[in-house]
Amino acid sequence: MSESSKLASIREKVRNGERLTSEDGIALFLEPDLLAIGQLANEVCEKRHGDRTYFNRNMRIEVTNVCVASCLFCSFAKLEEHMPGAHTMKLEEAWRELEMRMNDPGGPPTEIHIVNGLHPGLPFSYYEELLRGFKRIDPNVHLKCFTAVEIHFFAQHYGMTYVEVLEKLRAAGLESLPGGGAEIFDEGVRSKISHDKATAAEYLEVHRVAHRMGMRTNATMLYGHIETFAHRVDHLLRLRALQDETKGLQAFIPLAFHPDGNGMKNLPAPTAVDDLRTLAVSRLLLDNVDHIKAYWVSLTPDVAQIALRMGADDIDGTIVHETIYKAAGTRSPGALGYDELVRLIREAGRIPVERDTLYNVVRELPRAAVPEAALKPRDRERARPRALPVVQGDVRVKEVPS
Ligand code: SF4
Numbered sequence: 001m002s003e004s005s006k007l008a009s010i011r012e013k014v015r016n017g018e019r020l021t022s023e024d025g026i027a028l029f030l031e032p033d034l035l036a037i038g039q040l041a042n043e044v045c046e047k048r049h050g051d052r053t054y055f056n057r058n059m060r061i062e063v064t065n066v067c068v069a070s071c072l073f074c075s076f077a078k079l080e081e082h083m084p085g086a087h088t089m090k091l092e093e094a095w096r097e098l099e100m101r102m103n104d105p106g107g108p109p110t111e112i113h114i115v116n117g118l119h120p121g122l123p124f125s126y127y128e129e130l131l132r133g134f135k136r137i138d139p140n141v142h143l144k145c146f147t148a149v150e151i152h153f154f155a156q157h158y159g160m161t162y163v164e165v166l167e168k169l170r171a172a173g174l175e176s177l178p179g180g181g182a183e184i185f186d187e188g189v190r191s192k193i194s195h196d197k198a199t200a201a202e203y204l205e206v207h208r209v210a211h212r213m214g215m216r217t218n219a220t221m222l223y224g225h226i227e228t229f230a231h232r233v234d235h236l237l238r239l240r241a242l243q244d245e246t247k248g249l250q251a252f253i254p255l256a257f258h259p260d261g262n263g264m265k266n267l268p269a270p271t272a273v274d275d276l277r278t279l280a281v282s283r284l285l286l287d288n289v290d291h292i293k294a295y296w297v298s299l300t301p302d303v304a305q306i307a308l309r310m311g312a313d314d315i316d317g318t319i320v321h322e323t324i325y326k327a328a329g330t331r332s333p334g335a336l337g338y339d340e341l342v343r344l345i346r347e348a349g350r351i352p353v354e355r356d357t358l359y360n361v362v363r364e365l366p367r368a369a370v371p372e373a374a375l376k377p378r379d380r381e382r383a384r385p386r387a388l389p390v391v392q393g394d395v396r397v398k399e400v401p402s
Contacts, residue, residue, distance in 0.1 A: 025233035041311030067117025149181030179218030211248025224270030283311030
């Protein structure tokens with residue numbers, strides 16, 4: 001079967017609601033017609049979400065980059081506290097980050113996303129108190145903190161089961177888990193790029209346990225280094241199997257490898273075509289995961305914007321202080337303003353929908369009547385969204401005129 005007839009048969013399967021196989025996934029990665037794959041992924045995405053693209057008002061905090069592991073792709077971690085560039089925040093410093101955002105125009109962030117190194121010298125109470133402090137400042141802020149790799153480390157290091165770790169952190173305010181730490185599940189690749197942290201089975205088990213406890217989680221895949229397309233497909237299908245079992249994954253985020261300052265700096269970063277293809281194939285293979293996210297920090301805002309027409313329904317959020325990709329040489333800015341996110345979404349022809357972490361709608365903004373580039377410069381300012389009213393608690397504002 002030629003590649004184009006293979007694509008035709010995959011298109012038919014997708015339109016008939018049939019599940020794609022591992023062989024189909026590899027064929028999609030090998031298919032040269034990126035636009036055809038993107039169009040099919042877009043079709044599937046629009047069937048689920050129409051013209052809506054989600055984003056949120058979030059902030060990232062990495063409280064420590066001290067880490068006992070030595071992942072080859074990591075430009076962020078420092079082995080010991082005294083090394084140049086190592087940092088561990090005092091609790092007050094971390095809380096201050098939120099305090100400084102409480103009077104943002106339009107309201108404080110609705111989510112704090114925390115990811116850290118595996119620090120061997122902090123007491124478990126540090127993490128519990130960290131969460132409690134954020135909730136004292138803003139009881140409404142959603143705490144999406146600690147990857148499955150961190151939860152596994154806590155269990156090992158402090159002598160608890162996954163359930164015990166999650167129960168204690170939940171009692172302190174934890175509400176969901178981010179998706180980081182998945183890397184590539186294939187055991188051969190994983191043993192080369194991240195041999196001394198949670199295995200694939202342990203990563204998946206932490207998510208399984210969290211789902212059984214009623215928590216939602218996200219999942220990721222780090223692509224574009226030494227893995228093959230078959231490894232990517234295997235990774236996606238392991239996530240699909242977990243989702244069949246638990247239905248607890250709410251979003252999948254493909255993460256592009258960036259080479260600066262890490263143990264794989266001899267490798268090139270993936271190209272935009274690889275980024276877009278990976279995102280589109282993820283949408284097609286993960287037929288049971290609602291949200292596929294074009295994480296603009298990893299992709300750059302430009303590529304993320306194109307991805308909104310190739311299977312992604314989410315572009316992540318305002319972020320503010322991202323240090324992991326920054327250390328790995330991303331060309332993305334550290335933060336995007338609310339208005340900038342809205343503009344990216346509108347120019348892609350989508351309706352911007354501000355969401356909370358669990359995809360409840362906070363605000364739905366009107367779509368652009370015409371692309372901004374078609375407006376005369378003096379009219380552009382008027383077409384931008386005005387300062388938005390403060391959101392109190394879980395008040396939902398249906399539509400905000402721009
Ligand atoms: S990727 Fe995470 S676990 Fe690996 S070295 Fe970096 S901080 Fe540590």
